[in-house]
Amino acid sequence: xxxxxxxxxxxxxxxxxxxxxxxxxxxxxxxxxxxxxxxxxxxxxxxxxxxxxxxxxxxxxxxxxxxxxxxxxxxxxxxxxxxxxxxxxxxxxxxxxxxxxxxxxxxxxxxxxxxxxxxxxxxxxxxxxxxxxxxxxxxxxxxxxxxxxxxxxxxxxxxxxxxxxxxxxxxxxxxxxxxxxxxxxxxxxxxxxxxxxxxxxxxxxxxxxxxxxxxxxxxxxxxxxxxxxxxxxxxxxxxxxxxxxxxxxxxxxxxxxxxxxxxxxxxxxxxxxxxxxxxxxxxxxxxxxxxxxxxxxxxxxxxxxxxxxxxxxxxxxxxxxxxxxxxxxxxxxxxxxxxxxxxxxxxxxxxxxxxx
Ligand code: F1P
Numbered sequence: 001x002x003x004x005x006x007x008x009x010x011x012x013x014x015x016x017x018x019x020x021x022x023x024x025x026x027x028x029x030x031x032x033x034x035x036x037x038x039x040x041x042x043x044x045x046x047x048x049x050x051x052x053x054x055x056x057x058x059x060x061x062x063x064x065x066x067x068x069x070x071x072x073x074x075x076x077x078x079x080x081x082x083x084x085x086x087x088x089x090x091x092x093x094x095x096x097x098x099x100x101x102x103x104x105x106x107x108x109x110x111x112x113x114x115x116x117x118x119x120x121x122x123x124x125x126x127x128x129x130x131x132x133x134x135x136x137x138x139x140x141x142x143x144x145x146x147x148x149x150x151x152x153x154x155x156x157x158x159x160x161x162x163x164x165x166x167x168x169x170x171x172x173x174x175x176x177x178x179x180x181x182x183x184x185x186x187x188x189x190x191x192x193x194x195x196x197x198x199x200x201x202x203x204x205x206x207x208x209x210x211x212x213x214x215x216x217x218x219x220x221x222x223x224x225x226x227x228x229x230x231x232x233x234x235x236x237x238x239x240x241x242x243x244x245x246x247x248x249x250x251x252x253x254x255x256x257x258x259x260x261x262x263x264x265x266x267x268x269x270x271x272x273x274x275x276x277x278x279x280x281x282x283x284x285x286x287x288x289x290x291x292x293x294x295x296x297x298x299x300x301x302x303x304x305x306x307x308x309x310x311x312x313x314x315x316x317x318x319x320x321x322x323x324x325x326x327x328x329x330x331x332x333x334x335x336x337x338x339x340x341x342x343x344x345x346x347x348x349x350x351x352x353x354x355x356x
Contacts, residue, residue, distance in 0.1 A: 005329065007150040008233070008339040012325045013192060015156045016185035018147045019318075022163040023178045023185075025144050030177060036140050037172050040122055043092035045072040048080055049099040050107050050349065052154045052225055053161070056099050059221030059317050060165040064097075066218070067173035067314060074221075077107035081354050084114050094121035099165065101148075101157040103132020106351040112137045114355075126164050128157045142168065151340045152347045153232045155325045158225060159188075162318040170314045180312055187309045188322055195305050195323045202303060203234075203330025208259045208285060211238040211331075213324070214246055215263035216272060218317050223263050226324035233339035234332035243272045246279075256283040261327075263320045264288060266313050269295040287327075289320050 045064055047057035057074035065072035075087050077098070088094055096115050100108045103125065112123055112134065125138035128147045135141045147160035163184070170176040202208070211230050215223030220242055227240035241250055243262060254260070262276035269290060280286045280302060287303040290296050291313075296304050307319045332339035 002150070002340065004338045005333050005340060008153065008155060008329055008332075011149050011151055011156045012322065012329060015159055015192070015322055016189040018144065018156050018160050019163050019188060020185045021146050022144045022160045023181055025142065026164060026167045026178045029140075029142060030171065032140065033168070033171055036122070040095070041093060042070060042095040042121065044089050045070050045095045045097065046080070046087055047072065047074040047097045047099065047165075048077045048108060048111050050077050050105050052158050052228060053099040053101065053105075053108070055221045055224040055228065056158060056162055056165060057097070057221070058224065059162065059218050060097065060099065060169065062218040062221070063166060063169040063314055063317070064172070067169050067175050077105070077111040078354070080111035081107055081114055084118055088115075088119045092120070094119050096121060096123045097126065097165070097168070098123060098134050098138070099126045099161055100132075100134050101128045101154055101161070102348040103127045103129045103134035104348050104350065106349060106354065109133050109137070110354050124168070126161050126168070128161070152342055152345050153229060153339060155229070159318050159321050162321070166315050166318060170312070175314060176312050181315055183309070184311060184315060184319075187307070187311065187319060191305065191307065191319065192322050192326070196326060198303060198305075199323050199326035200330045202259065202285075202287065203327045204334040206334065207257060209237065209257045210253065210255075211236055211259050211261065212246065212250065212253075213238070213240045213261045213263070214243040214272070214275065215240070215320075216243045216265050216268055219263040219265055219320060222317050222320050223261075225321065226261065226328070229325055229328035230331060232342045232345060233328045234335050234337055235343060236331055236335065243268070243275050246275055251279065251282070254279050254282050254284045256285075258284040259287060260284045261287045261324065262289070264290040264295055266291065289323070291316060
C-alpha cells in the first residue's frame, strides 16, 4: 500500500510531463479538428460534465464564447438529461463538448444520448480514457491516457483536460494553438517548485478554518475546482464565488481564521485585488494569484503567487491550479485525511438509467 497521500502528491508534481503529452496529443489532432471545424457551422456550443469536469466546463465555455463569438454555455450533465429544452436552441446546430476523466459517468453519458435523440449537431469528448463510452459516442475526441490517476480526486487529469479545452477554444477561434505553448510545462514546473513551501505553510496552518476561492470569468471555474479540491481532499469548509460577488453577502462570514484566495484576471485585477485587500483589512489571511507582480503592487504584503508566464492569456487559467492543488493536499495531510481516498467518494459515479 502506498503511503498516505503519495499518489496525490506524485500526480500533482507530474503535471509538467503530462501537460507536455497533452500538447503532443493536440498537435496530432489539430488537422482533424481544423477539418471538423471547417465542415460544420454551429449556432451554439454547450460544455458539460459533472463535479470537477462541470467546473472545467464553466472555464471552457467562458473561453470558447469570448474567443469564437459563438453563444456558449456550461451545464451540469444532469441538467441536460432532465431539462434539455432549457439548454438547446430550437432548430439550431449545437456543438456539445462532453468533458469527463473516466468517460463513463452516468449523467454525462446520458446527456450525450439525449442530445443525439433530440438535438442536431456534433459531439466532442475531452477525457483520459480512449476506450470509454463517451469516446465511442463522440464525433471527435481529445484524450490523454497518461493523465489518469490512482487518486480519486482529479488533479493532473483536470489540469490536462483544461489544457486540451483551452487549446480547443483557441484553435477553433484561430487565436492560437499548441505551437505557442511550448513553455507551458516548464512554467508549471517552476510554479510547483517556487511555491511549494508557501502552499505547505498555508495548508498546514491550523489557525485557518475556512477557505474562500474568488475568480471571475474564465477563472471562476478554476476557483470552483480549487474549492472542490479543498473540500474533497481535506474535508475543510471551502466555497467559491465570483470575485466581486463576495462583497454581496458572503463577506459576512470572514474572520481572522479565513483564507481568501483571489485569482486575478487581466481585465479586472485592480477591482479584484481591492476585494482581497478589503477582506485583509477585516482581518482575513489572503493569497493573491496574478500573472504579473505589477498587478499586486499596492498595499498588502500577504501571500502571493506570480505566474510570470508570458504566455497568451487564453492559455493561463490552468496555471492558477497547481499551487492551489498543493494547498489542498497539505491541508488534507495536516487534517489527517488521505487525499488519495477522500471520504465518501468514488472515482466514477455510476447510476442506473436516469430516464427509466
Ligand atoms: C466526475 C466526478 C469527479 C469527482 C468524483 C466523482 O468524473 O464528479 O469530478 O471528483 O470523483 O466524479 P468524470 O466524469 O470526470 O470521470
